[in-house]
Amino acid sequence: MDGLKRRLNESVQLKLSFTLSLAILVTAIVAGSFSFLSAFDEAHELQDDVLRQVAQLMDRQRLSPATPTVDTRVKDVDEESRVIVQRLGEANSSSLGVDAGGLLPLPTTLTDGLHTLKVSGETFRVLVKTTAAGERIAVAQESGFRNEIARNGALRTVMPFLILVPLLLLIVADLVRKMFRPIASLSKEIDQRAERELHPVDDRHLPAEVRPFAVAINRLLARVGQSMESQHRFVADAAHELRSPLTALSLQAERLGEAEMSSLARQRLTVLRQGVERGRSLLDQLLTLAKAQSAAESPSPPVSVQGIYRRVLEDLMPLAEVKRIDIGVEGTQDAEVRVSELDMIAVVKNLVDNAIRYTPEGGRVDLSVKVLEGKAALRIEDTGPGIAPAERDRVFDPFYRTLGSEQIGSGLGLSIVRTIADRIGAELSLEFSDRTRQTGLAVTVLIPAVTSVSGN
Incomplete structure (x- = not known):
């Protein structure tokens, strides 16, 4: 129960659905009970009218109830519609029981009108009437069959409630869900924003x-x-x-x-x-x-990754020569990406500059590009100390530098790379270039590619 209350307090949609469903159920139960009781009483009233009509017919036609004999055979008689008519106080001279067509042992002290009596273990509804000829007659019907007929009629009256209420609950739940759909769409749209x-x-x-x-x-x-x-x-x-x-x-x-x-x-x-x-x-x-x-996003013409590599290497080659670092591009495959040329230069230049600074003298820096599942994979590898897995998320923060670093720098290079990558929809990943020794750094940048070009 506490869990349900907590869920109701947390969700307006669930609370509204639950409240409406509960109101519909309570209203349906009250209305169904009232309809059932009204139909049940009305059926009994109609059955009492049948007894009155039979008694009135006996009086008008001056008919006299026949006394059953031993030879009487009741065949093909529907007990539910059977009406017993007899003189009041008449003795049952035959050995027939009531179910076989015999008389009811009714007392002669009964007053005119309707009575509910229990006779021989069964309940009967009895109408006593004094005819114009002065004869008192009793018209009776078994109450069990009367109640069954009345109950069936009342159930048929309530049947629409039993069918429509579950359908109405489903409709209400669906309508509430659709009413809250704009809110869910708004939440999803804001959550997916950069x-x-x-x-x-x-x-x-x-x-x-x-x-x-x-x-x-x-x-x-x-x-x-x-x-x-x-x-x-x-x-x-x-x-x-x-x-x-x-x-x-x-x-x-x-x-x-x-x-x-x-x-x-x-x-x-x-x-x-x-x-x-x-x-x-x-x-x-x-x-x-x-x-x-x-910077605002704007449509850009396709840019060659190999062309970006050449421009960056022209600018940073002197820095690599000072440290005698072997730097170059592996492979001849090229790819074109629809990204601003200035953004691409900033990304590659910061990554290569970072690799040169952290690679010891006589080391190696390799640049390569491949096309994987419609994306250009730019990869810059070095033979430096690498970055520990625990620090790979922190190195993208502005001004953050790894512990024990003796290199001179601003601590903004990787932060610039991450900012541009988020804006152009690129993916960044860091790993060791030498996984066995867990040294070196390999940075992979995945950017949606326009075309893949193979070199000669």
């Missing part, structure tokens, strides 16, 4: 009772959108404002490097220039992240 899909909910098809909730949700979405837009604008504006002074610092450091100074001063100048460069790199990453978070 975190940046903040456009208003269409409330035109919603019932008037639910529309205020949809309006409130739209206002909340608008406020959230304004808050996110303000946050993105602040990051972008701050990065733009900081870029100018950092550029000035970088120029001043370069000019200062041309002047004569001691070895100690030159060492400190080198550290200063490295710090300025890290700051400029962080600002560039912040601008890229802000752009990825606020």
Whole structure:
């Protein structure tokens, strides 16, 4: 019972269905009982009228009840419709029982009118009447058969309730479910939205009772959108404002490097220039992240993955050569994806840059692309330390860096990759490139492919 109460309190649809069904059942029981009793009493009244009509016929026709004899044979007589007519107080001179057509042992003290008597273990309905000739007659009928006939007639009256009530309960349950379907559709539509899909909910098809909730949700979405837009604008504006002074610092450091100074001063100048460069790199990453978070989706022409790989390698090859890293593209298969070229460059460049930074000197970074079940699988593998499974979800958070990392970076590369991947509908997966030794990192990006192109 407690479980049912809890479920009713949690579900308006279930509570409404249960309440309506209970009301229908109670109303049907009350109405059915009233109809049954009314029909039952009316059937008895009709049966009493039959007794009165028989007695009136005997009086008008001046008929006298015949005395049964021993030779009387009652054959093919329907006991349910049998009516006994006899003189009141007449002795049963035969040995016939009542069921065989004999007389009822009725007392002569009965008054005129209807009586219910128990005779020989059976109940009879008896009408006593004094005829115009002064003779008292009794017209009787067995009550058991009367009750059975009345009950059958009453049940036929109630039968529509027994058939229609279950059907009505099913109709009510279906109607309630259909009435709540717009709410379920609204909930499903909002639940399936991405975190940046903040456009208003269409409330035109919603019932008037639910529309205020949809309006409130739209206002909340608008406020959230304004808050996110303000946050993105602040990051972008701050990065733009900081870029100018950092550029000035970088120029001043370069000019200062041309002047004569001691070895100690030159060492400190080198550290200063490295710090300025890290700051400029962080600002560039912040601008890229802000752009990825606020960029609107628009139709893009197909982009070649191999072409993206070549452009990224041209930019990052010097960084790989400094660490003597063997970097290149495996295989000649190509694929085209309908994604913005700038987004694709940002994704691949951040992944490759991350692989080069964490791969030790003399290591290897491989890029490849395959088409699997209509999706382009971009894969970047390195021979670095890899990422532990427990940290693979955290590394996509902004500014998060794995413990023990000695590499210089902003901690925004993988966050930018995840942001762009969520916006373009791509899937990301991380695993060890060497599963036996559990070292190295292999990043796979699955993007819906337009075509697959094989190289020569």
